[in-house]
Amino acid sequence: MPHALITGANRGLGLEHTKQLLSRGWTITAAVRDPAGAKDLKALDPGDGRLRIEAYDASDLGAASALKARVTGPVDIVFANAGMMHRDGFGSGASEEFIDSMRVNALAPLALAEAFADQVAASQMKVIALQSSRMGSIADNDSGGMYAYRASKAALNAVGKSLSNDLKAKGVVVLVLHPGWVRTDMGGPGGNLTVTESVEAPLDLIARANPAMSGRFFHSNGQDLPW
Numbered sequence: 001m002p003h004a005l006i007t008g009a010n011r012g013l014g015l016e017h018t019k020q021l022l023s024r025g026w027t028i029t030a031a032v033r034d035p036a037g038a039k040d041l042k043a044l045d046p047g048d049g050r051l052r053i054e055a056y057d058a059s060d061l062g063a064a065s066a067l068k069a070r071v072t073g074p075v076d077i078v079f080a081n082a083g084m085m086h087r088d089g090f091g092s093g094a095s096e097e098f099i100d101s102m103r104v105n106a107l108a109p110l111a112l113a114e115a116f117a118d119q120v121a122a123s124q125m126k127v128i129a130l131q132s133s134r135m136g137s138i139a140d141n142d143s144g145g146m147y148a149y150r151a152s153k154a155a156l157n158a159v160g161k162s163l164s165n166d167l168k169a170k171g172v173v174v175l176v177l178h179p180g181w182v183r184t185d186m187g188g189p190g191g192n193l194t195v196t197e198s199v200e201a202p203l204d205l206i207a208r209a210n211p212a213m214s215g216r217f218f219h220s221n222g223q224d225l226p227w
């Protein structure tokens, strides 16, 4: 059965991906900051060993290699989903949270990809999926603000593009994804998708991932987004 590693699997989009993949028979390594407090995640446990919960803090640069030491065998999908949104604006953009956002949203996914590339390459599906955001698109920015979030997701997009080139020879497909505007703690109540609605399309995209899709920035509806 396929195996996915999902970060930020305890709530929001990560939790829903975990739920839907478990129901399709997958094995999931759910990487979360607080395993003891991950009640909603534990409630999904089918009790047959397919849900493995591991401690992982994306703000710790050593977390990916520590995780690798605890995860054995091929990993079909590494889904770098954990993310933070610092809501700043002009005048408060140059902040410590900008640096935190870079660590969590851009550096941590790169560290994960570096740690797990060989295990992904050894799998059937060979996918690294990066949970980006349309707000990381420079071309699409017509409203300003949100310096930390936008810059960190733009940096993640650049990371995804380089990974797609560097991991091509290993046959690894790197997808940069925008999930749509989803009603989660981060997305807020105004989002136009529920988590359940939002997960089906990206899972379909991931399921049909192929080398021609690597290094592209996709809306979950399958359209390419501008960088």
Ligand SMILES: NC(=O)c1ccc[n+]([C@@H]2O[C@H](COP(=O)([O-])OP(=O)(O)OC[C@H]3O[C@@H](n4cnc5c(N)ncnc54)[C@H](OP(=O)(O)O)[C@@H]3O)[C@@H](O)[C@H]2O)c1
Binding pocket: 007, 008, 009, 010, 011, 012, 013, 014, 032, 033, 034, 056, 057, 058, 059, 081, 082, 083, 084, 104, 131, 132, 133, 134, 178, 179, 180, 181, 182, 183, 184, 185, 186, 187, 188, 191
């Ligand atoms: N919702 C949207 O409309 C939307 C749109 C575009 C992109 N996205 C992206 O989708 C991803 C998931 O967002 P969401 O909407 O599901 O948000 P969410 O409900 O706020 O969940 C965020 C997840 O990231 C985890 N996380 C945050 N900082 C972490 C850290 N330092 N180490 C480990 N985990 C950490 C959180 O864990 P804790 O519970 O421990 O905090 C939580 O599991 C993010 O990358 C976000 O940027 C969301």
